[in-house]
Amino acid sequence: MHSIVAKRYVAGLFLVGVTAILSSVRPAAAAAITGITMPYLQTSNSPLVTSSPGYKLENFEPSSPTLAALGINLSTLHGFSVDPGLSVDGDDGSVDGSGAAGHSLTVFTQANTTGATFTFNNIMIGAYPKSAAVAVTAAGASLLTFTAYDTSNVVSGTYNLANVFTSTPTSDDFLFWASDAAGISAISVTSNSALIHLHLDHVQFDTLNTIAVPEPAMMVLASLGSLGVLGLAIRRRRAAAAKFA
Numbered sequence: 001m002h003s004i005v006a007k008r009y010v011a012g013l014f015l016v017g018v019t020a021i022l023s024s025v026r027p028a029a030a031a032a033i034t035g036i037t038m039p040y041l042q043t044s045n046s047p048l049v050t051s052s053p054g055y056k057l058e059n060f061e062p063s064s065p066t067l068a069a070l071g072i073n074l075s076t077l078h079g080f081s082v083d084p085g086l087s088v089d090g091d092d093g094s095v096d097g098s099g100a101a102g103h104s105l106t107v108f109t110q111a112n113t114t115g116a117t118f119t120f121n122n123i124m125i126g127a128y129p130k131s132a133a134v135a136v137t138a139a140g141a142s143l144l145t146f147t148a149y150d151t152s153n154v155v156s157g158t159y160n161l162a163n164v165f166t167s168t169p170t171s172d173d174f175l176f177w178a179s180d181a182a183g184i185s186a187i188s189v190t191s192n193s194a195l196i197h198l199h200l201d202h203v204q205f206d207t208l209n210t211i212a213v214p215e216p217a218m219m220v221l222a223s224l225g226s227l228g229v230l231g232l233a234i235r236r237r238r239a240a241a242a243k244f245a
Contacts (some may be wrong), residue, residue, distance in 0.1 A: 008201030025159035031180050032148040032157030033213060038176075040135050042090030046204065047177055047211045048131050055123075059091055060103045060201060070202060071124035077115040077190075078108040086138045086199045089170035097169040099201075105135050107189075107198040114141075114198045115190035120205060129205035135175045138167040138199035141191040148178035149186040156180060165195075169195035174201070179211035 035047075042084045043050050048219050050057075054159050056070045067074050074080065076243065087102025107116045120130045136144070144164045151154040157178055166172045178184055189200060 001223050003077065009237035012033070020203040020243045025048070028169070031150055032184065033179045034146060034148055034157040034159070035211075035213070036146075036159065036174050037177065037178055039120060039171050040088065040173050040175040041095050041170060042088065043204075046133060046175060046202075047213075048133060048204055048206050049102040049209040050204075052206045052208050054127075054129075055204065055206045057202060057204045058087065060105055061087075062103075067118070067203065072205075073119040073121065074105075075119070077108050077113055078110040080108060080116065081106045086168065086201075088135055088173060089136060089140055089203045091201070097171065099137060099170050100166065102201075104199045104201040105203075107200060109194045109197050112194055113190075113192050114194040115174040115188060117186055117188040117199070118203055119186040120184065122183070122185070125205075127206060127207040128183055128185060129207050130209055131177065131179045131182065131211045132184050132187050133175050133177035134187060134189060134200050135173060135197070135202040136164075136166070136189065137170070137173045137201050138196070139191075140165045140167075140195035141198075142193040144189065144191050146178075146193075147188045148184055149188075150179065150180065151185050153181040153185050156184075163217070167176070167196075173208070177211060179213070181210050 008069060037045060037047055049055060058064050058067050058070055082103055083106045085100050086102055086104045087099035089099050091102030107114055141164050142162060142224055144161045146159040147155055148157040176189060178187055189198065
């Protein structure tokens with residue numbers, strides 16, 4: 001059993017409320033737009049159209065449909081389990097700074113490597129998603145990479161975060177997301193420099209809608225408004241010890 005450190009830090013994340021932040025310049029051949037939303041405390045923070053008939057969510061709670069039932073195949077580098085604690089904040093019915101009463105997906109880390117890939121079965125689902133996302137509720141890595149794949153299973157977009165150290169409480173939980181009108185076959189979260197197990201939650205997709213992203217000018221304004229917190233680490237003492245299998 002491993003216990004994560006009693007303090008948590010997030011470095012390299014630009015915090016603009018729940019504003020979606022676009023990724024850096026993409027290769028010309030790439031089609032997907034990727035980004036993060038932070039903090040991510042409940043489904044209402046999601047940039048996906050959660051009211052859409054094509055929207056589906058797995059929150060790893062007992063009442064939630066399983067990934068398999070939603071047409072999602074999960075593969076990991078070193079195994080996984082679904083465990084209590086380190087959940088998205090709102091899964092216990094209230095947004096109170098703690099995810100201890102909910103559940104999350106534990107993705108095991110070995111030899112500093114970790115990773116989970118969620119592949120969408122377009123036959124079972126009826127279409128490839130046009131938007132997809134996954135929440136990160138606990139991670140420790142000097143580089144954490146989110147990847148989106150097109151309908152030919154070719155990388156179509158990535159989002160890299162450096163120096164990510166986050167656990168509890170929930171104010172630094174964030175959502176990786178991807179949007180591609182041509183379709184998304186899979187998304188993944190990986191690291192070759194992981195220090196602790198990776199905790200993921202709220203795997204979600206929408207087959208009908210892409211994600212509405214800010215215009216470049218609005219993104220600049222949002223960034224200017226957040227200069228007071230850019231580059232600063234968010235430090236919080238843990239409310240309770242979280243254990244890894």
